[in-house]
Amino acid sequence: SQQGEEDPQALSIQEGENATMNCSYKTSINNLQWYRQNSGRGLVHLILIRSNEREKHSGRLRVTLDTSKKSSSLLITASRAADTASYFCATDRTNFGNEKLTFGTGTRLTIIP
Amino acid sequence: DAGVTQSPTHLIKTRGQHVTLRCSPISGHKSVSWYQQVLGQGPQFIFQYYEKEERGRGNFPDRFSARQFPNYSSELNVNALLLGDSALYLCASSLRAGFLANYGYTFGSGTRLTVV
Numbered sequence: 615s616q617q618g619e620e621d622p623q624a625l626s627i628q629e630g631e632n633a634t635m636n637c638s639y640k641t642s643i644n645n646l647q648w649y650r651q652n653s654g655r656g657l658v659h660l661i662l663i664r665s666n667e668r669e670k671h672s673g674r675l676r677v678t679l680d681t682s683k684k685s686s687s688l689l690i691t692a693s694r695a696a697d698t699a700s701y702f703c704a705t706d707r708t709n710f711g712n713e714k715l716t717f718g719t720g721t722r723l724t725i726i727p
Numbered sequence: 728d729a730g731v732t733q734s735p736t737h738l739i740k741t742r743g744q745h746v747t748l749r750c751s752p753i754s755g756h757k758s759v760s761w762y763q764q765v766l767g768q769g770p771q772f773i774f775q776y777y778e779k780e781e782r783g784r785g786n787f788p789d790r791f792s793a794r795q796f797p798n799y800s801s802e803l804n805v806n807a808l809l810l811g812d813s814a815l816y817l818c819a820s821s822l823r824a825g826f827l828a829n830y831g832y833t834f835g836s837g838t839r840l841t842v843v
Contacts, residue, residue: 647831654815654839656731657770659831702769704831713758713821714783715832717769 619718620703626724633690635721637703638683644706646679647715648688651700660688660701690723698725729753731835733818739841740808748803748838752820758782759801760832761793762817770817776801805840813842 621636639646645664649657663670663679663686670677676689690697700722704715732751740746752759758777762770775783776795790806799820805812819832 649831649834654764654766656817656836657819657832657834659833662831704769713760713775713777714772714785715760715762715770715819716772717762719769 620701620721622721623719624722624724626726627693628726629693629695631693633693633697633723633725635688635701635703635723637686637688637718639686639703639705639716639718640684641705641707643681644708646677646686647704647706648675648677648686649702649704649717651702651720652698657702693723693725695725695727697723699723731818731820731833733816733835733838735838736836737839737841739843741843742808742810744808745804745806746808746840748805748816748818748840749800750803750818750820750835751800752818753833756820756822756833757799758821759795759799760819760821761801761803762819763787764815764817764837766814773803808842810842813840815839 619638627633643665645662647662648660651657661672661675661677663677674691679686700720702720703718734749760775761773764770772785773787774793779795793803795801815837817837818835821832
């Protein structure tokens with residue numbers, strides 16, 4: 615079953631605008647990760663935020679985490695055509711070496727040149 | 728350093744057949760995980776292996792099995808294929824997970840399995 619839900623399911627914006635995607639999850643986590651997937655191929659890791667962190671930046675990416683609301687957001691600033699992809703949040707609930715990522719349903723982002 | 732490599736890239740099988748998918752993790756990574764991604768959905772966890780031992784299993788039938796070899800490469804086997812097994816199968820390797828993790832998982836490009 616899916617742990618999280620991304621919102622919106624699809625997003626289209628003009629190049630240069632900012633894109634915000636949200637993720638909600640159901641249970642306690644060790645960390646939350648965001649991945650990008652182009653054209654149904656492999657996932658590319660973007661950023662990881664630990665459960666004791668509230669905000670993290672990486673280049674044009676900004677991630678927030680609110681463990682009380684069990685939600686996270688991914689902001690991509692100054693979007694580019696190359697950012698067109700599907701974006702997934704994934705929660706890590708690794709316990710005693712049992713590693714498992716639980717993915718959300720994804721947001722399909724389209725950047726219009 | 729090579730990334731996570733998966734083979735084959737594409738595969739077409741007939742219902743009832745058996746399939747073996749292969750994965751080589753990043754050098755130095757001892758943990759390998761397998762995920763199934765059906766079109767339009769997020770990846771679903773199938774198995775995780777660490778040091779050749781199964782550490783986790785998702786909600787998949789016994790037709791799915793896997794193993795990890797001494798060189799940390801891994802195979803995913805699916806018996807008695809069904810049409811619903813058609814999906815992108817992703818392999819991921821990691822150095823460290825959980826609360827101590829600093830980096831995410833590295834995924835391979837996947838094997839696209841089509842069952843006809």
